[in-house]
Amino acid sequence: MTSSTVCVVALGKIGLPLAVQFASSGATVIGADVDQRAVDLVNRGEEPFPGETDLGVKMKAAVEAGLLSATTDTAAAVAKSDAVVVVVPLFVDADGVPDFGWMDSATREIAKGLRPGTLVSYETTLPIGTTRERWAPMLEAGSGLKAGEDFHLVFSPERVLTGRVFADLRKYPKLVGGINASSTAAGVAFYESVLQFDERDDLPRANGVWDLGTSEASEFAKLAETTYRDVNIGLANQFARYADKVDVDVQLVIEACNSQPYSHIHQPGIAVGGHCIPIYPRMYLWNDPEATVVRAAREANAEMPSYAVDLLQAAHGDLAGLAVLVLGAAYRGGVKETAFSGVFGTVAALEARGATAYVSDPMYTDAELEAHKLNPHRGEPVGAAIIQADHAEYRSLTPADLPGVKVLVDGRRVTDATAWQADGVRRVVIGG
Known part of the structure; x- marks a missing residue:
């Protein structure tokens, strides 16, 4: 002691x-x-x-x-x-x-x-x-x-x-x-x-x-470990987007790859948020602007909220006038923090397509959502939903919990696919 x-x-x-x-x-x-x-x-x-x-x-x-x-x-x-x-x-x-x-x-x-x-x-x-x-x-x-x-x-x-x-x-x-x-x-x-x-x-x-x-080695180590995660996720997201094109479940591919000890592909998803992963690769790029791999991965991850809205539009059709519920303001499940959360990019992409975006999150009050310039969902009817944060509360969601929803884009793969096999309802995942 x-x-x-x-x-x-x-x-x-x-x-x-x-x-x-x-x-x-x-x-x-x-x-x-x-x-x-x-x-x-x-x-x-x-x-x-x-x-x-x-x-x-x-x-x-x-x-x-x-x-x-x-x-x-x-x-x-x-x-x-x-x-x-x-x-x-x-x-x-x-x-x-x-x-x-x-x-x-x-x-x-x-x-x-x-x-x-x-x-x-x-x-x-x-x-x-x-x-x-x-x-x-x-x-x-x-x-x-x-x-x-x-x-x-x-x-x-x-x-x-x-x-x-x-x-x-x-x-x-x-x-x-x-x-x-x-x-x-x-x-x-x-x-x-x-x-x-x-x-x-x-x-x-x-x-x-x-x-x-040295202090430089210690500084380098922190930037390297967080940048690695961003690059790995960026690669996983690139794989997921191609899997959508060729109608392959990327999750099966990743699990197969990771059964071999030399492969450790991370999970794709709607966004990379928080105080670390979205920031530190850009900090590394400030040191090393020639790091093209790092730059490409950061750009790929930053595009994912918009890509999730692309998936919604492909499944639903024109989004103009559609009310959409974004589930999750936090950048990750179980953490009350919105730093660089994908909710902001998702809402912006929806609004750019003419949709009305509502947001709900079990960890935030309506007033707290409004303080982040987000439109709280107060029971308004919605025609589609996008899961942005992997809160535990969303794992048991079914169509009955979201009446009127015709398309669910599960950006985190947290819902049960069998629970969404209902007439007139479609569940979409990234890389699915």
Whole structure:
């Protein structure tokens, strides 16, 4: 168990579970966030957001034990800490250009409180070279300290999914790379101390902390693993679209291919959403604009919502004036998050063809859907439906649940084909 003090900057859906994990390993953790509401909730031991397994119980225990607190004063929190872990969001624009605004602001605040001997670890996914070329000079300028000599600086990417952060922390190796050997060694030692797990349970053990040598290698590893997934899905989507042309079930083809250990084709579908896969390949392209395979895959995946509407039009006919229900605003099932969700592209494609698009989602209220500029379904009659998110609630859907629907485009293959064998109703899947 560690006795260090750790500052976690940004208490979002990754940062807060990390802070709780560090506290569970015995560290005294100060969470820093610009959102006063989130800070107040954490200090009361209350979850600022739903959906993260075990977060409420673990966070309350850490707060009551005096191991976790929160503040809006980042510089003051850093000044009290032996290690600083940064999980501030970074986005890219439509052209793939990173917007460093929030991270620059947080880094300047960190620099104000930075002390000699402190470890600074960035976990937010970054373009390759950012830790050394952007954060090191910025931290030096604001602190008067020398990176790699007076303080340690590493990049250690988060490799977890929201909803299962604690399980993923113990399942996947923690990657660490610093701007020099001493920084890397300090980073490895830190993560080994704060990734401690209860040996009394029967969950899988963590696979350790991996020394990747340099911050560039660690940055590269995160971009490579997420870009691989996008490229793989893009290939699966290309296969699915061709399967539709030749009237072959692509699912049977993929299962056959994956029975051989050298093939691992992912699943095709209506959209690739979330904070990671739609963003990080574009971030990689910012580093490597000649990566034509990556660019083609990203473009293929971005086209899938429109392709799903093409399938609807082929099955139904002219969509002008048709009321269509889009099932699922979230980017994936069971997660209340719309970041880069396929719902937006699907609605846009429907409206471009003259259809009226309604949206429903079991995780969202009508007011929340309206806040995302989506048209909530309030029982209006609809003639067709498109499943956009693989919520568990949609697996048991039948035509009786959607009266008046003549065509269902199941963009996630979650429904039972036999349940949709009804007169006057057609079920369509991507690559079916």
